[in-house]
Amino acid sequence: MGSKAVFLDRDKTILLPKGGEKYIYRVEDFHIPDKFIGALKKLIDNEYLLFVITNQGRIARGHLTENDVEELHKCLDSILKQKGVHISEFEYCPHNPRGTLHPYNIVCECRKPKTGMIDSIRNSYDIDVLNSWMIGDSYIDMLAGKKAGLKTIQVLTGSETYSKYADFVETDLVKAVSKILIG
Numbered sequence: 039m040g041s042k043a044v045f046l047d048r049d050k051t052i053l054l055p056k057g058g059e060k061y062i063y064r065v066e067d068f069h070i071p072d073k074f075i076g077a078l079k080k081l082i083d084n085e086y087l088l089f090v091i092t093n094q095g096r097i098a099r100g101h102l103t104e105n106d107v108e109e110l111h112k113c114l115d116s117i118l119k120q121k122g123v124h125i126s127e128f129e130y131c132p133h134n135p136r137g138t139l140h141p142y143n144i145v146c147e148c149r150k151p152k153t154g155m156i157d158s159i160r161n162s163y164d165i166d167v168l169n170s171w172m173i174g175d176s177y178i179d180m181l182a183g184k185k186a187g188l189k190t191i192q193v194l195t196g197s198e199t200y201s202k203y204a205d206f207v208e209t210d211l212v213k214a215v216s217k218i219l220i221g
């Protein structure tokens with residue numbers, strides 16, 4: 039029957055940019071509110087596996103490197119682990135067909151709204167898809183989630199307007215988690 043899971047977008051879903059910056063590139067650029075960590079802990083306590091899936095196509099434009107992404111994930115992982123939150127996998131897509139940097143400037147199967155990152159996780163974990171969720175701030179997260187058969191919640195901590203692929207719209211991660219747990 040498999041495990042329930044929540045697939046989480048990263049930027050402007052679980053991480054907020056620091057100091058009015060638009061993008062999160064490196065460790066020094068992000069902020070995670072304590073209440074967001076608390077919300078993730080509630081999912082763990084209710085036996086959801088957590089996966090972070092993030093498009094980092096700016097690698098293909100030369101704004102950051104895979105090493106920067108991995109450093110950030112290591113740092114985030116250690117912050118979360120101290121509070122009892124285990125992320126089962128961090129997956130990122132470094133590609134962007136409009137990028138300039140070889141070998142990243144390709145059409146790939148992992149860049150959301152494609153489902154490659156979700157599919158790859160499902161190949162390694164036994165996931166109960168019908169009881170699993172995608173949370174993200176953008177329409178591409180909602181579309182990827184829908185295509186993968188997940189229930190979707192759009193959070194309004196990004197700049198996107200309401201997506202027709204969202205099953206629910208909530209103000210932030212805390213409210214999204216309440217939706218999942220309370221219904």
Ligand SMILES: [Zn+2]
Pocket residue numbers: 131132133146147148149
């Ligand atoms: Zn990709």
